[in-house]
Amino acid sequence: MLDIKNLNVSVEDKLILKNLNLSLGKGQVHAIMGPNGSGKSTIAHTLAGKPNYDVNSGEVSFNGEDLLSKDPYERSLDGLFLAFQYPIELPGVTNASYLKQIVNAHRKSKNETPIDAGEFLKILKEKSKQLDIPMDMHSRFVNTGFSGGEKKKNEVLQMDLLDPSLIIMDETDSGLDVDALKSTAEAINKLRNSDRTFLIITHYLRLLEYIEPDFVHVFQNGSVIETGDKSLASKIDQEGYN
Amino acid sequence: MKSAENKSSLINFTDYLSAKYDADSINITHSVIDDEVHLKISVTNSKTPSRLTLVNKNTNNFKVIAEINVESQSSFELIDENNYEMDTSFKMDTYLGDGSVFELYRFNKFKAETRNSFLHTCSLSKNSTFKDYNFTTGSDHTKNQTKINLNDKNSNYIGSGVVISNSSKCENYLDIRHLSDSAKSDCSFKAVSRGKSNVSFNGKVFVDEKCFNTVSNQISKGLLMDKDSKVNLTPILEINNDDVICSHGAASGKADEEILFYLASRGIAKADAERLYIQGFLSEFISKIDDSEMQTKGRKYIIENC
Numbered sequence A: 001m002l003d004i005k006n007l008n009v010s011v012e013d014k015l016i017l018k019n020l021n022l023s024l025g026k027g028q029v030h031a032i033m034g035p036n037g038s039g040k041s042t043i044a045h046t047l048a049g050k051p052n053y054d055v056n057s058g059e060v061s062f063n064g065e066d067l068l069s070k071d072p073y074e075r076s077l078d079g080l081f082l083a084f085q086y087p088i089e090l091p092g093v094t095n096a097s098y099l100k101q102i103v104n105a106h107r108k109s110k111n112e113t114p115i116d117a118g119e120f121l122k123i124l125k126e127k128s129k130q131l132d133i134p135m136d137m138h139s140r141f142v143n144t145g146f147s148g149g150e151k152k153k154n155e156v157l158q159m160d161l162l163d164p165s166l167i168i169m170d171e172t173d174s175g176l177d178v179d180a181l182k183s184t185a186e187a188i189n190k191l192r193n194s195d196r197t198f199l200i201i202t203h204y205l206r207l208l209e210y211i212e213p214d215f216v217h218v219f220q221n222g223s224v225i226e227t228g229d230k231s232l233a234s235k236i237d238q239e240g241y242n
Numbered sequence B: 001m002k003s004a005e006n007k008s009s010l011i012n013f014t015d016y017l018s019a020k021y022d023a024d025s026i027n028i029t030h031s032v033i034d035d036e037v038h039l040k041i042s043v044t045n046s047k048t049p050s051r052l053t054l055v056n057k058n059t060n061n062f063k064v065i066a067e068i069n070v071e072s073q074s075s076f077e078l079i080d081e082n083n084y085e086m087d088t089s090f091k092m093d094t095y096l097g098d099g100s101v102f103e104l105y106r107f108n109k110f111k112a113e114t115r116n117s118f119l120h121t122c123s124l125s126k127n128s129t130f131k132d133y134n135f136t137t138g139s140d141h142t143k144n145q146t147k148i149n150l151n152d153k154n155s156n157y158i159g160s161g162v163v164i165s166n167s168s169k170c171e172n173y174l175d176i177r178h179l180s181d182s183a184k185s186d187c188s189f190k191a192v193s194r195g196k197s198n199v200s201f202n203g204k205v206f207v208d209e210k211c212f213n214t215v216s217n218q219i220s221k222g223l224l225m226d227k228d229s230k231v232n233l234t235p236i237l238e239i240n241n242d243d244v245i246c247s248h249g250a251a252s253g254k255a256d257e258e259i260l261f262y263l264a265s266r267g268i269a270k271a272d273a274e275r276l277y278i279q280g281f282l283s284e285f286i287s288k289i290d291d292s293e294m295q296t297k298g299r300k301y302i303i304e305n306c
Ligand SMILES: Nc1ncnc2c1ncn2[C@@H]1O[C@H](COP(=O)(O)OP(=O)(O)OP(=O)(O)O)[C@@H](O)[C@H]1O
Pocket: A011, A012, A014, A016, A034, A035, A036, A037, A038, A039, A040, A041, A042, A043, A085
């Protein structure tokens, strides 16, 4: 469902992704591990369409369509979701109102009517409870002053609300406490099905032990240098990248 | 408690301009001279706020000259929540007696090709408060000028201006004069400039020699939504005294690309993301309105005009 071919991407004239090839099949869970600065977030940002990421060459097809020619918002409406490594703060807009608007943006693109306020609240309560997010967090401004872990939980909540078909998680597990890691893993496992694909960027084995990826890729210096099954993650955990 | 609706009377100044008001405590005389509506409004004996709401029908240019006198210990709210389609010229002179409170709420939307001016001078006596809220869209040419004279101890000015402009020109002048000791002024101004708009704000604070124990805050912020739009913020301070607590800041800049990308990554198209961003930028300001009814109007105004 996602095919990355010979992708070269530079940021501020610095070549970061170097001839990257990666293919994710429908329903599969892929993990990417790699040292700091190797370009993992750059893949995530490029796929989501962040401005100022220059694709020098290469192609990405998502469900058979050319992903790179689309606007970031269209990619989201097509089913791509990126959980940010560093979620952004939006002062002045409450989380509840923001969450409702993103849900409605997706409904609108499917020609559905805006969600009923009562129904939204019910869903929000239910999903927040699963992730152990207190409801009063939703009356605060989006991510503003949230703790590191709260921001990450809010990313998982958005992922859960938007029902995406391709989920890219950029170090969502970093900064989560033991319980939060477990509930995040549970949320991921619940969303896991034969239609949904995951690309999970992580530094730690712990999350992968809960969710058991189908493939593990080792990323170094802008491209994949090794691919294996989940045992590769254990090997890295013990031996490091060198 | 707010003045009850059923007490309010209607007065027609012309066939296009009228007002709803609390007749028990508000006395109005009016005359029309050369198309210009002259009003004399005096407010007496009102512990709970008396309210006057302007109702405009847009069949003529709006030209009003008002003299307002809020007597001591009285409380008055003037609400102008109109979408103007013709030129407007509104001149107001307000005198606030000891211990009185005046709240002015202007939620105005102007038509692009019109010219609009609002000139207000307000003089405050001992222990009086003026809360001044102005929301405007700008137009071909819009000029807002407010002069505040803090004439006596514990007089207090709280002012907020919001400009949401789209291909418009909007000049704003605020001139606050601390002429007595122990007076306070607190003013914030926020402008969103889009579509080749040009918005300016000149915020002047003057503190006289003898005015010890003065508190004066002023903050102005501009948000530029495209490269052809301008915001000019000019704070001018003239402080002739050492015993003053003063904070003043002015900043303008573009929308944060990281935030807009974050919103886009959630499926929100550019125009909607910008609207949400603007709402966030202005909402800080809305929370400063303590009257919940007016706060709701302010929120509605922002959503409708951004
Ligand atoms: N805007 C930028 N300007 C210059 N260099 C950048 C920019 N953004 C990223 N880089 C560089 O690109 C390289 C890859 O960064 P990236 O964020 O993709 O790494 P990462 O693998 O996600 O690292 P980490 O594990 O620390 O999150 C780094 O050397 C980084 O400094």
